[in-house]
Amino acid sequence: MSTGNMNLTLKVWRQKNNNTKGALVDYKLADISPDMSFLEMFDVLNEQLINKGEEPVVFDHDCREGICGMCSMFINGRPHGPKDLVTTCQLHMRSFKDGDTIVVEPWRAAAFPVIKDLTVDRSAFDRVIAAGGFISVNTGNAQDANNLPIPKMQADAAFEAAACIGCGACVATCKNASAMLFVSAKISQLALLPQGQPERYRRVQSMVAQMDAEGFGNCTNTGACEAECPKGISLENIARMNRDFASAKFISEETI
Amino acid sequence: MSGFGNAFSSSIGKKFIMGITGLFLILFLIVHCGINALIFISDGGLTFNVGAHFMATNWIIRAGEIALFIGLLAHIFQALRLTLQNQKARPVKYAVNDGKANSKWYSRSMGLLGTLLLIFLVVHLKDFWVVSRFTGIPTVDANGHEDLYAVMKEKFQDPVRVAVYILAMFSLCYHLLHGFASAFQTLGWNHSKYNGIIKGAGVWYSIIISILFAAMPIAVYFGLIQ
Numbered sequence: 001m002s003t004g005n006m007n008l009t010l011k012v013w014r015q016k017n018n019n020t021k022g023a024l025v026d027y028k029l030a031d032i033s034p035d036m037s038f039l040e041m042f043d044v045l046n047e048q049l050i051n052k053g054e055e056p057v058v059f060d061h062d063c064r065e066g067i068c069g070m071c072s073m074f075i076n077g078r079p080h081g082p083k084d085l086v087t088t089c090q091l092h093m094r095s096f097k098d099g100d101t102i103v104v105e106p107w108r109a110a111a112f113p114v115i116k117d118l119t120v121d122r123s124a125f126d127r128v129i130a131a132g133g134f135i136s137v138n139t140g141n142a143q144d145a146n147n148l149p150i151p152k153m154q155a156d157a158a159f160e161a162a163a164c165i166g167c168g169a170c171v172a173t174c175k176n177a178s179a180m181l182f183v184s185a186k187i188s189q190l191a192l193l194p195q196g197q198p199e200r201y202r203r204v205q206s207m208v209a210q211m212d213a214e215g216f217g218n219c220t221n222t223g224a225c226e227a228e229c230p231k232g233i234s235l236e237n238i239a240r241m242n243r244d245f246a247s248a249k250f251i252s253e254e255t256i
Numbered sequence: 257m258s259g260f261g262n263a264f265s266s267s268i269g270k271k272f273i274m275g276i277t278g279l280f281l282i283l284f285l286i287v288h289c290g291i292n293a294l295i296f297i298s299d300g301g302l303t304f305n306v307g308a309h310f311m312a313t314n315w316i317i318r319a320g321e322i323a324l325f326i327g328l329l330a331h332i333f334q335a336l337r338l339t340l341q342n343q344k345a346r347p348v349k350y351a352v353n354d355g356k357a358n359s360k361w362y363s364r365s366m367g368l369l370g371t372l373l374l375i376f377l378v379v380h381l382k383d384f385w386v387v388s389r390f391t392g393i394p395t396v397d398a399n400g401h402e403d404l405y406a407v408m409k410e411k412f413q414d415p416v417r418v419a420v421y422i423l424a425m426f427s428l429c430y431h432l433l434h435g436f437a438s439a440f441q442t443l444g445w446n447h448s449k450y451n452g453i454i455k456g457a458g459v460w461y462s463i464i465i466s467i468l469f470a471a472m473p474i475a476v477y478f479g480l481i482q
Contacts, residue, residue, distance in 0.1 A: 011351075024351055077354030103352040110345050175355065175364050176342035178267075208266055217345030218267045218338045220366060221438040227358035239446030242268055246444060249263035256261060 004033030006093060009101040010045065012057055018113045024103065034094035038081060039064060039071060041093055059118040066090040066230070069165030072172070073118055074105040079169035079228050087167060087230045107168050109177035111214045124214040125166050125182060131210035132203035133186045135195050150193060158192035161185045163231040170225035170233070176217030181225035183211045184237035191244055201248035205256040208245055267341075270334055275442035277331040278435050282461070284324055289468050296471075298481040301405020305397050308404040312388060332374065339367050362430035363438070369431040376424035383411050412476035421473045429466035436461055 008029045015022025029048075032041055039061050046056035062070035071088040075081035081091040096102060104118065112120040148155075162185075170181035187204050190196030196203070219238060226235045248254075263269045291311060294304040311317050355364055362369065384407065387393060393402040412418055436458030440446070445454065475481045 013351075074350060077350065077352040078357055082357075105350055105352070108346055108348050108350055110347055173358060175346075175359075177345040178342075180267075205261075208268055209262070212267050215345060216267075217342040218271060219442070220338075220342075220363070221434070221441050222359040222363040224355070224358040224364075235441065236446050239441055239444045242271075242442060243444030245266075245268045246272070249260060249269070 003031040004035070004093075006032040006034060006096070006098045008032055008041075008096070008099070011101065011103045012045075012118070013105045014057070014117055015106075015114050017116055022114065022117075024105075032093055034092065036093045037064070037089055038073070038075070038091040038093065039089050057118060058116040060120075061089060064089040067165065069167035072107050072120065072168065074107060074172055076103055079107070079172040080167075080230055084227070085230055085232055087165075090230075107172035109168075109171050109216065111177065111179070111216050112168060112171065120168075122166070122168050124216070125168065125179070127214065128179070128183055128207055128210045129186060132199065132206035133190070135190060135199060137195070137198075139195050154192055157236075158189050161188035161192065161233065161237055164189075164229075164233050165231055167230060169228050169230060171216060173224045173228040174217065174219075175222060175224065176220055178219045178225075179211050179214070179216040180219040180238050180241070181229060181233055181235070183207055184241035185233045187241050187244065188237040191240065200244065201252040201254060202256060204241060204244040205248050208241070209256070270338055271442045273330060273334045274338070275439040277327045277334070278439045279443075280324075280327045281331060282432070282436060282439075284327075285465055289465050292472055293468055295405060295408070295481055296475070300397070300482060301403065301408070302397055302399060302401075304405050305399065305401040305403060308388070309401040312402070332370070335367065335370055360434065363434040366431060366434055369427045372427040373424065373431060376420065376427070379417075379420060380424075383417070384408070408472075409476055412473045415477065418473040418477045422470050425466045425470040428469070429462050432462035432465065433459065 006029075010027040010029060011024045012027060013022050014025045027045055029041065029045055032044065036044070039059070042057060042059060049056045060070050060072050062068045064071075066087045066089055069087070071080075073080065073088045075088070075091070080086060080088045081095065083091055083095055106112075106114050106118045107120045107122075109120075111124040112122055115121050150158075164182060164185035166182060168182070171177050171179050174180075187207055190203065191200050221235075221238075223235060226233065248256075264273060291307040292304070294307050295301060297303045355361070384404070387407055388402070388404055393404055393407055395403040395406050397403040397405070412421075437455050440450075440454045
């Protein structure tokens, strides 16, 4: 890896497991290249820790292409760091200055317990999806696009909702640790398409109930989630979910 | 309420109550501000006292007053429950959290602003509502109506009280700046054709209501109206 000229002080959250208390630990890093991604900078740190016989920092990462949603890290008070519309793996050290102190913490939410260091357990999201984020019919092979009776605007809106990678930045940045943006995206991507209609009102009730059971907070419409979402998921989805929820509870005759 | 299940106990249902009661209180403020603004006619409070007399004696208004207190208490109670839940949802706080990078400070401070308003409300109700409903207004005006305007003039001779009222209107303005549009979003009214109108109306409403209310103690204190 190419060496560079950046000297940094990292304050990294170290926590053995969910039963122990964690703390911020200071690390000095020298000769960091501005072309490195933030995760590559962490790789350098971990190499140094391993060479010194210390425990490396545990952090989540997978594709490193900005599409999987695995990398997390709350960097200097913002999920995925200072840049808009990027995940941590797509954040580069050129976004920082030589001599900077960078504070790195895990996502903090009761529903996302820390596993170790910067890695948290996001399986609460899986359970919300399992509660209703699916359709129960086989839709067959992909048809010719012009045969699909879905207006372009509708298809685009569904696609934009489906861009959610479930990274949890919305929960991490929300002052209430609310999961409304995530859940609303997972509901909207189906509620906007014909295949999602039969289970539409059952789905919204089940998924919201699961969201509440997981211990996420309540939405206060600060808009922080939308601002920090690496995929630009819109608050419109939350309003749509609220409309569907009201329809399900007060208009639909089906009760859950 | 069989069949409605957990409609109002779920997180979204609780927010519906916040939004509906919030919009109700927003409507109330229009009536309250409109009638109080009659003092700017500067006729010794004669017209204002007619309005106050109507508000104190009309049975529909009195029934509305009960609904108002229920709405207000529901708004406060629900806010408390939500706030406690939200605090539980993040037991370990961030060492560094750059909130200003992604949201407005007043949208993150609704609880603080609301608490300031509640403290103000206790002072305000003691100043005027308790006087007009319970302890009695001492004098009558030329038309024989209870002279609430005289009470107002007397209360706003105290510069500390005037300052408290003005500061409270800053809280009100910021509380409404977030609350107005937020209520529509919670109730699902996010629509590209209306969002601009709702945002704009919310900003104008918050500023106009707060300035009008703040202008009342200022005008009385400096003797700008007769």
